[in-house]
Amino acid sequence: MSSYVYCVTRASHPLPLEGAVGVGERAPALRLVREKDLVAVVSDAPENLRAKRRDLLKHDAVIGRVYAAGTVLPMRFGMVAPDDEAVQTELRSGARRYGELLCRIDGHVELNVKGVHAEEALLRDLLLQNDELRTRNHALRAADGGRHQDKVAFGEHVAAAVAERRARDADQVIARLQPHAARIRQGPPVDGCFVNVSFLVASGARADFDAALSPLRRELPGYASVEVYGPLPPYSFVGNEADV
Amino acid sequence: MTAIAMTQTPQANGRLSGELYKVVELILDRGLVIDVFVRVSVIGLEVVTIDARVVVAGVDAYLRFAEMCGRLDLTGSSPRIGRSLPDGALPLELPGRARTEIG
Known part of the structure; x- marks a missing residue:
């Protein structure tokens, strides 16, 4: 039976897992795979696992239990080892890497920041501030929408202006928050967000990070809104690419 | 904190499901990867946030x-x-x- 892996942490972690169950329809029991200073939380891997909401919640809930009581290296959703022995072998061969990662994130939390533009308000602002775009928009409207190629050409100009605003506002978000973070990592692109970025923030810097949000929100244009999600287990800061 | 966590249901533990939805791309695309392990298929996503246009x-x-x-x-x-x-x-x-x- 292959083993679904949730997270890796130190053997000294209290691991308060009573009542928690694993992913999959059968809600398999959790078990621990220990190897010297490290321990992995695993369960039997269900067959035909898909990224269903229910299983994403369970995956995150198991990690959340461990995270609430100490430092944890959360696995990406869906990592499956051939068996517990293979997990143990990995803990042994990767002991140094995992030890370093745990030290790096001790006392830190991940805060994920997403920024969204209210599209209509952004377009309105672009047209009001850009005479050329406004004139062309007016001309297309007067021509009852205009020819297809004219619409595409106009839309391309608008798109470039939108992209410029997205980049500008993303830079602003990062510039204001980065000073309070130990590390920073761009998140995957998310539909509708002009910025998706995670910060690894030391517990002691959390208040400063939070305090930087209000001035940031005031500085951003009225059509931009910024939300912070977290504290999260440090999903974005446990990969090889975490230095980027 | 631990005591509170243990009295909650697994689903309610940690973060609210609504917030999980907002960071689902991190759970699917970030997190620790072990090269020698297999990653299960994540086709058939119910979650659409990550389907970035x-x-x-x-x-x-x-x-x-x-x-x-x-x-x-x-x-x-x-x-x-x-x-x-x-x-x-x-x-x-x-x-x-x-x-x-x-x-």
């Missing part, structure tokens, strides 16, 4: 922008002016429009 490129996007711009009413008050008004000063006879302009 490239929103600012391509003919479809250009046409959508052009059409949205064509529908905008630029003669009304700007969003900034709308925002600066106290709540009570919003034009009550145009609630839908006021909301749109506030964005």
Whole structure:
């Protein structure tokens, strides 16, 4: 039976897992795979696992239990080892890497920041501030929408202006928050967000990070809104690419 | 903190499901990867947040922008002016429009 892996942490972690169950329809029991200073939380891997909401919640809930009581290296959703022995072998061969990662994130939390533009308000602002775009928009409207190629050409100009605003506002978000973070990592692109970025923030810097949000929100244009999600287990800061 | 965590159901533990939805791309695309392990298929996603469109490129996007711009009413008050008004000063006879302009 292959083993679904949730997270890796130190053997000294209290691991308060009573009542928690694993992913999959059968809600398999959790078990621990220990190897010297490290321990992995695993369960039997269900067959035909898909990224269903229910299983994403369970995956995150198991990690959340461990995270609430100490430092944890959360696995990406869906990592499956051939068996517990293979997990143990990995803990042994990767002991140094995992030890370093745990030290790096001790006392830190991940805060994920997403920024969204209210599209209509952004377009309105672009047209009001850009005479050329406004004139062309007016001309297309007067021509009852205009020819297809004219619409595409106009839309391309608008798109470039939108992209410029997205980049500008993303830079602003990062510039204001980065000073309070130990590390920073761009998140995957998310539909509708002009910025998706995670910060690894030391517990002691959390208040400063939070305090930087209000001035940031005031500085951003009225059509931009910024939300912070977290504290999260440090999903974005446990990969090889975490230095980027 | 531990005691609280243990009295909650697994689903309620940690974070609310609504917030998980907002960071689902991190759980699917970040996190520790062990090369020698297999990653199960994540096709058939119920979650759509991660299905990111490239929103600012391509003919479809250009046409959508052009059409949205064509529908905008630029003669009304700007969003900034709308925002600066106290709540009570919003034009009550145009609630839908006021909301749109506030964005």
